[in-house]
Amino acid sequence: MVVFYKSKELAFSYDDLIRMLNETKSFQLDYQAIGFIDFALNTLVGVLTHQNFILNDYLFAPPSLSKSENISVNINLEDLTDLITQIKSSDATIGIYSSGSEGSPKLIYQPIARFLKSVKVSEEYKNTNWAFTYNPSHSAGIQMMFQTLLNQACLVALQKVNRTSIYDLLEKCDYISATPTFYRMLAPYNQEVERVKNVTLNGEKSTQKLIEDLKLVFPNAKMRNIYGSTEAGPLMSSDSIDFIVPSRLEGKFQVIENELHFHQSLVSNSVNSKEWYPSGDLVEIVNEHPFTIRFISRKSRILNVAGHNVNPQQVEEYILTHPSVLEAQVLAKEHKLIGNLLTAHVKLMPQEILSEKDLLSYLKKTLPAYKIPRIIKFTDDIAVGRTGKKSI
């Protein structure tokens, strides 16, 4: 039995998938699924019947009544090869909510072809296990679903799973793609997972320290750091935090006031009408030839603190250099006197003890006063948003 999706509770085969698709007689354009199987079925029906439809979050959204009418459908698949062939010839478009460069969610429609273009099909991927860490209703999640499906591989569900279970499930995986926030759940990095061959970091800025820590956990894996966006899809990869812009993207990137802009040819028409589309990502040019950039943070996160521009992501990264700190989130509290006061939520490494005073002393060694979070709360839980990224 070739399995399409595996979680702690169930194993769902490709035979089950084909059978249930053939049994499906109705579809909704704006559907609220209950669980991944339900989500995958509705999504694939939409693709197979060439619909323009929306992906809704089922992982983090509260259950609600579906919002649209039932459309009658008739699916006739012979087998998995037939399913893959029909997916590849679909002209469906999928609507996905993205965080956007201004921070508020935008609905972006992408033709299915854009996702399929980024799928790498190879004999070596057939019947392999892919760790499924992303929210399926978001760009990286749906991309992962197609990557495994077109390769007749298996998704191993790791969403909303605790650290011990993550390691147990990873022992069964050959490939993993996840956000840096997800990978930090593996700390302390004192267990080895030998089977994994490829580790991909995606969706957020990575640090070199995290990449080095992951090499300890995955000693036999090749590391890839991916940069992409919901609007433009995956764009380039690197084995470090510096990205050499590939020749196929020459002339397609421009840095304007430290913000990376994409040429309109890279971006879906539904979100952009200008020649250069602001990505919302602040970058530093590391080298002109070859053109190499390093990501600093999302632009929307820049704050004014007592007349100074502060990038809270940089402050977070500095807090993370303290050996007792596992995770950090720097927040801004609006204040009429100084614009914003920085505060921080900090999660410590297991068994570590650190006081607010000691952490402040550490930060003062390097950070100027306006960059230091003034109120530090130690917590076991850093808020993570629906995309699996830390929420701002």
Added chain:
Amino acid sequence: MKDPKILEIVNTVLANNDLPLIETLDRGFDLRNDLLLDSINLAELTVRIEDEFGIDVFEDGLIFTIGELMDKINKA
């Protein structure tokens, strides 16, 4: 009586910013000139006060002394 807590919070802000601590709440102490609090320190103080007592001490305008701080908190 909220004064002991107010003193504790003021000294927390002073200690966190490497400033001399105070032993009592002298109503005449000027927050900037005597306690040497700058704008960011004052903002921290007001946020800590608000977290503890639920009061925005700057709601009706700036305050300048320990006495004004205590009055805002104790009258609420």
